[in-house]
Amino acid sequence: MSSTVQEIEILNADDTELMRISREGTLSLNLNEMQAIQTHFKGLGRNPTDVEIETLAQTWSEHCVHKTFKSVILYSEDGKEPERIDGLFPTFIQRATEEIAKPWCVSVFSDNAGIIEFDDTYNLVFKVETHNHPSAIEPYGGAGTGIGGVIRDSLGTGLGAKPILNTDVFCFGMPDTPYPQLPKGTLHPKRVFKGVVAGVRDYGNRMGIPTANGAILFDTRYTANPLVFCGNVGLIPRNRCEKSVEPGDLVVAIGGQTGRDGIHGATFSSAELDDTSENLGSVVQIGNPIMEKKIVDALLQARDRNLYRSITDCGAGGFSSAVGEMGEHVGAEVHLERVSLKYEGLAPWEIWLSEAQERMVIAVPPENLDELIEICEAEVVEATVLGTFTDTHRLQVFYEGKVAADLEMEFLHNGLPQPVKQAVWHPPQHPEMASRDKETEDYTDDLCQLLASPNIASKESVIRQYDHGVQGGMVINPLVGSENDGPSDACVVTPVIGSRKGVVIANGINPKYSDVDPYNSAAAAIDEALRNIIAVGGNLEKTALLDNFCWGNPDKSDRLGELVRAARACYDIATAYGTPFISGKDSLYNEYSDTTTGEQRAIPATLLISAICVMPDIQRAVTMDVKTPGNYIYVVGNTYPELGGSHYFGIHGFIGNNAPIVRPDEGKLTMEKLSTAISNGLVRSCHDCSEGGIGVAAAEMAFAGGYGMALNLRNIPTGDKITADDMLLFSESNSRFLVEIEPEHQQAYETHMAGVPTGCLGTVTDTPDFVINGTTGNSIISTAIDTLKSAWQAPLQW
Amino acid sequence: MLKPKALILRTAGTNCDAETDAAFQLAGAETALIHIQNLISDKVDLTDYQILAIPGGFSYGDDISAGILLAVEMKHKLADALNKFVADGKLILGICNGFQVLVRTGLLPGINLPGSDTPEMTQQTTLAMNTSAKFECRWVGLETEESTCVFTEGIKDNIYLPVAHAEGRFTAPPGVLEELESNKQVVLRYAKSEYPHNPNGSDADIAGICDTTGRIFGLMPHPERFLMKWNHPRWTRLTKTTGNNSEEGDGLAIFKNAVNYIKSHGK
Known part of the structure; x- marks a missing residue:
């Protein structure tokens, strides 16, 4: 692995070559998206760097941008004339909340978690995330970092909420599955169960957050693709719920060091699993709950002293995602060689994309830096100035003085081609069971x-x-x-x-x-x-309410049809009960294929409502x-x-x-x-x-x-x-x-x-x-x- | 008189500090949450306080064994300050991880070593892995022993508190156990010997002990989690039948005793 910035040759690539680049780089970009990138760089008259193409792949990933929920869908029910849906999210989720219009909804769908009013002093934040693909491969680490990640969502909401409660919902294969029936390359459900529980236990308990609600479900179709939903509730002062970034603010990273762990998590989770996925060990992160506890301890003090203007967590996509999102409306300049590393030898794009855990990014007015560093030193937490938020509306990344990426924020955040997706729904017919009253007089068994x-x-x-x-x-x-x-x-x-x-x-x-x-x-x-x-x-x-959709591959029209059905129900029932959605997440591509037999397994369509x-x-x-x-x-x-x-x-x-x-x-x-x-x-x-x-x-x-x-x-x-x-x-x-x-x-x-x-x-x-x-x-x-x-x-x- | 001052000690991985702080405040103390770095660097002076509380949590991750790193840090960097604190007749409370820390520093049980007239901060007992070999979060019945402990003076014979730990099995060499019993240093026992009533397999069902002066107290259960009556896991069953209108939970008395002791002894 070279530790310099590489140019990726795409200007003259044909479609086959574009898809090879996407596949071999675990970019999870489809041909339309690769072509959009090619066209953009043709206009610039140069090839992209590896840092640029990785940044685009991460920002445009299903995991980060939720394209399925935003794209136009042509939905056909039982062979009828197709109906056009201008995005499941705006049509069914966001619209429900807007129509219900509860005055106590403080922030919905815009921040890392939804915010509602609590009392005269505090508001509540709530978010539920999934960590399915990592937990399939490495249950302990996958689940632990799942809970770690959603805690950082609360900490990254507004100017930071104190995490007060965890919830966990798991879906596993049947615990009595015979070993010979396990799909190739998958772990036994009992092994996944024990690992996931231990991961959540060790992370949540060490963080000192009560885990007090949850559910565990079993179905044979979760064997190759277990689901791990992790939720966190936070408490935030009412006057700390808004954030902004001003040009001149410093880009400061707080917390753990950066290593080669969790590379490509965002793009990996935006594709199906197969029987070779177990070899992708580096996509699963390693958790350190005590580091995260120290970050909470330090940041809540800094928050109360008003030392920073904005905060977000390094989740999927690492610094690329965090800085890219925070700087979307202004611009940012980052110097990768300043990042504190666990060990030498990382390529610049790896530093930028690493999903190493327990890191937050904050926007600090320069005059507050000394006081912030003093708090961090007292709590023994690293704080590193990586660069500056600018007014260029560009994302500019440097490595040892050389340009590693120079992207327009506009193209990064709005250049993604919006596809039109096809969805169909045919109601299934199952055999009926008659009452057993004639067979039995006793239902005790x-x-x-x-x-x-x-x-x-x-x-x-x-x-x-x-x-x-x-x-x-x-x-x-x-x-x-x-x-x-x-x-x-x-x-x-x-x-x-x-x-x-x-x-x-x-x-x-x-x-x-x-x-x-x-x-x-x-x-x-x-x-x-x-x-x-x-x-x-x-x-x-x-x-x-929060909605968390876990679905099969939405590029398949029948799976997408099921998603349309469920999203429509969300609108109908939430508006009827007057209970708004304040946040949500989707995890798609929960599907497994055996590369030798071609066997496909999708999970049952699973919606968790919290x-x-x-x-x-x-x-x-x-x-x-x-x-x-x-x-x-x-x-x-x-x-x-x-x-x-x-x-x-x-x-x-x-x-x-x-x-x-x-x-x-x-x-x-x-x-x-x-x-x-x-x-x-x-x-x-x-x-x-x-x-x-x-x-x-x-x-x-x-x-x-x-x-x-x-x-x-x-x-x-x-x-x-x-x-x-x-x-x-x-x-x-x-x-x-x-x-x-x-x-x-x-x-x-x-x-x-x-x-x-x-x-x-x-x-x-x-x-x-x-x-x-x-x-x-x-x-x-x-x-x-x-x-x-x-x-x-x-x-x-x- | 001035409110007694309680220092709630924090370090990386401390996580029951906020509720311990709330408990001392409800009991009438003035409190401060202080990171150990601030004591080591002399930014904060321990002599300004009359009560030192070491809350529950996973100090430094408890990755070697529970509480040991914080205990080593206290023994090697704060020994003089701690010895003076104890000699001045002040109070130390260790809950869960804090109890583990006190045991590993040797401040508990603090009995004199053979052939010596001081305990010399040497570990004499331990809190080992639970016999169930896993983390246990459950409520347990406790019997209050007749002891020299100032924290439990006058409290009910039977109290109900939650435990939440993986390393809580109190064990000691037979001679030390005998001495604890004869010195009346056993403060709390699990009300029944069998699992899960004794949730960790502790010797002699010991849930909490004090030092020879009764002014240093450590316990595995969490009194700071039962400050209000509705923290009891069966309060919805009890209120109707007992007609007990007190809003206070069993745990608060321990903190009140500490505060009242300081008030009456003017430390």
Whole structure:
């Protein structure tokens, strides 16, 4: 590797040669983009340097610029006339937020994370990122740097937020996958699981940030392409939310040294994986959480003394991305030989592109430099002046006095050709499963099987490895109940110790419904995230959403069709509930190919919705564990015959076609009324109905509280007539809850809920028996809560 | 009188400093978060303070073993200041990583070495890897022992606090253990011996100890995480039944005791 700047010969290259340059350089640029670069440099009458072409590849990568979400799409549904969509992001995500127009949204989609109001002193920032490709190759490092990266997003928002909470959602292959069935060159799901959990644990715990919310899902299609979503919430003073860069400000790098780690992360993650990807070890970074902690300690002091005007993190694309973005509207001049290196021998483009972790870039007025350096020295953090922001509107990079790159900001940020993409959608047809009421009189085994299915089973062995109490603000733990081991719907924390104002964090994700229709899956993810917020005592009025799309290759029209369906649902459901999106991210090309057999595997279309709610008084919070024998159990919300994509169908080998749909007119009223019932103190416990429906929700409430239940299915309000017991028990219809009501509040509860379907199913009992009678009056489930709890706890205790 | 002054010591990897700071403030102290570099360089004078708190975290990453690098730094760069601090009758509190640090400096248990009349900052006990071989974040019941410790004077017999650590198994040679018991230096014990109630496999279920004066206290559980009643993991179950209207969590008493001790002894 040469440590000088090289010229890349493209002026006379034909199309084949252009694509060879892109492929062999891991640039992930397509022919249109390579041609646009060629045309630009023909106009300049010179070849680009390696630094320039790498900068363009990084800036134009799917990872950094999200071209799929911005490009024009011609979408054709079921063979109908194509419809033109002028960008999924502006059409479905941004427009939803604009129309909802919540006054408490401080900054949306523009900074590294979204910002909403919290109290008179502080705002909250929230961002969720993915680190999928790195975690597939090196689970520990990939996941650790995933959480490290999203923490820096909070730190790089406004003038820097203090990280206060982590969330993590993982999707893995089935833990019992036989080794011979592993796709070539991939790690076993259990190995990925353990590595990812350890990576998040060691990074999050060392940073001193509670990891208090998350989910773990399993599907065989994630084996070659696991998903690792990492989220961070930050607390920022209200007067530190805006940033600017002035010509003359110094470009200052803070934190770790630069090495050859993480080269080409941005472009690598913008392509499919294949069975040789494991050889790309240098694209995965190495994490050092203590370095990052020191940066937080130093920068928050500098922030409070107003020593810098702008900040961003070095994420994908390293300095190239950070300086390129900060200087977009002014210009920047950087001298690469000033960068503090881990070791000698890096080529200039490697210094510029390295994704070495734990680095931030800030814009410092020269008169503040000494004070900044004093703080950094006291915290033992390196601060290096790399150059200056200018008024040239050019990105100028030098190495040992020679020009390494000289690009117009205009071409860098707006020169990317916008393609028109084709998308198609054909609704699939799956075999239906008939009710099993005629085959069986007892659903106890089905309930145990559902509780033991890995998506539903207890994640306690993972949760206990995360420090969820650090920072001292925990109000609703991830594990609740009489033995501190029941599954909480969401977590609640008070970021300011002693204050009663709380933050609720929840998530919703249900890729199984995507097998029927990604529209339903996306709608259900929003509904589920909101249900989880409501279930602990939150409200719709002050809840914001994040969208994280993980999809297959969007250059394939069927995958893009699924993306259009999901994005449309985001608009429809978010506007109906009045909950704006404040930030989001997409990770596309989650697809694996075997280069010898040509086999292609895409992940299920997966949308994670994360929700954040500001709760005025945390003393109104409730948990999901039943509290007292003699109390009534009510179901809230209509049940519909919706078992398509359900876990019940899943354990019997079916997918079906009637995936739960969201009826926001019903759902919104249900959630609003229930939210006020909870804050009025009428509800003793509350759990949302999700995977496994009423059956699983009731079982979880019972064993978490340590009491039995005697229930019957006759009073379940239904939207369409349902006679089958298994449908009533396990349908996964949205916008439903189970609540525990004390006898003295029964009347007030029923009066309050007028207009919302709700029915009393039975009572909490002081015996350990869990009994449910079917519509004919016969017992269809009869067991002990300990049996249910063991079934739920056993599978993932490793 | 003036508020007692508590110095919350920080270094790279300290991460429970803010809530420890909040705890001392709620208890009535004036507090300062001070990086150890500022003590080493004499920018800050330890004699200006009456309470030294070493919070939880992963000092310097705990990559060799928990707390050892900070302990070495304190022993070699701050020994005189620390010895004077102790000799002046002031208070030292080490929580979790801070307890690990105090044990590795030898300030805890601080019993005299055989044939000597001083403890001489020599490590006599250790906090080893949990028997479960992993990080454990959970709440534990604790029994308050009759001891000389000023931090736990008059607090309830049974308290409930969270632990969050991978290296918390207190262990010591038999002779040292006997001496700790006979000196009444065992301050807190896990209420039950079996896992997970004793979350790390500590000898004699020991969760916290003090030195021979009772003025240096170290514990693995985190009292600073239970300052308000709603930090309790089952507060939604308890409030209705117990009718306890106090908003205070079990942990706050430890900080209040420290502040009140300084107030009443005028250090």
